[in-house]
Amino acid sequence: MFEDNDYKLYVIVNKNVDVATQMNATGHLCSGIMLKASDPCFHTYTNSDSELTAYLNNYPVIILQAKNSNQLSVAAQHCQKENILYNFFTTTMLAHSSEQQIQDTHATALEDLEFIAIAIYGETSKIKQITKKFSVLK
Template identity: 30%
Template sequence: MNNLPDETKKRFVAVLNKKMDVGRTVNVLGHMSVGLSNLLTPDDAVYVDYTDRDNNIYSGVSHYPFIVLKADNSNKIRKVREEAITRGITFTVFVDTMIVGGSIVQQSKTRETPELDLNYLGICLFGETEVIREITKKFSLYG
């Protein structure tokens, strides 16, 4: 009936700085998720539609798992970013300079800030499950 790939082969993983309040956390996760989906090709991720018994359709739900983890601090997220770059993993990040003002102000503030001075609030990755697990195994589930 369906020709879906094995859903255990790939995954989305977000690692969020646990020092944020709930509102900021949800905002950061939303921004990173939308940004990451924009970086993916149609061959990367797989989305499925669900239909209930009344024929209502719930479209575009990820076939692959989306796991949300927490990090103790910015430096732990920085290390995940470095590892993602090294391994060629598709990712997006959100840093503290992306909070105040509109995107033009945020871009300017980010451009003026050395990387080591950035406070990483989150990273969102997509890729092969085993590779992602290797660099995120030290984090616990968010909750």
């Protein structure tokens, strides 16, 4: 078992959304949530032969799946209420420009947002109450 489990980054995707859109959302969510993290812990991995370098989070990244958009909406709202670091991605974020995406997201009622994925980052003990409802993505 991986030793550094004090914190985790979970990405939870809507299993009803196509994989390409899930992957797009996952990339955006991971980069965005780490900008919000107060003390991100990254390591540098360098290959001595080629000097290729990668930068990876110290803590596990786990991909889970939700049954539907509503499960993701409820989880995001729970994170907001409990002051848990989260990031979300909805279909309003698929428009032709960032400006349009921002406007569409702002103008859409919560119950009309179609969630594609959410990311949750924090102390494992604190976020387990939310993530235990989801299964590992297959």
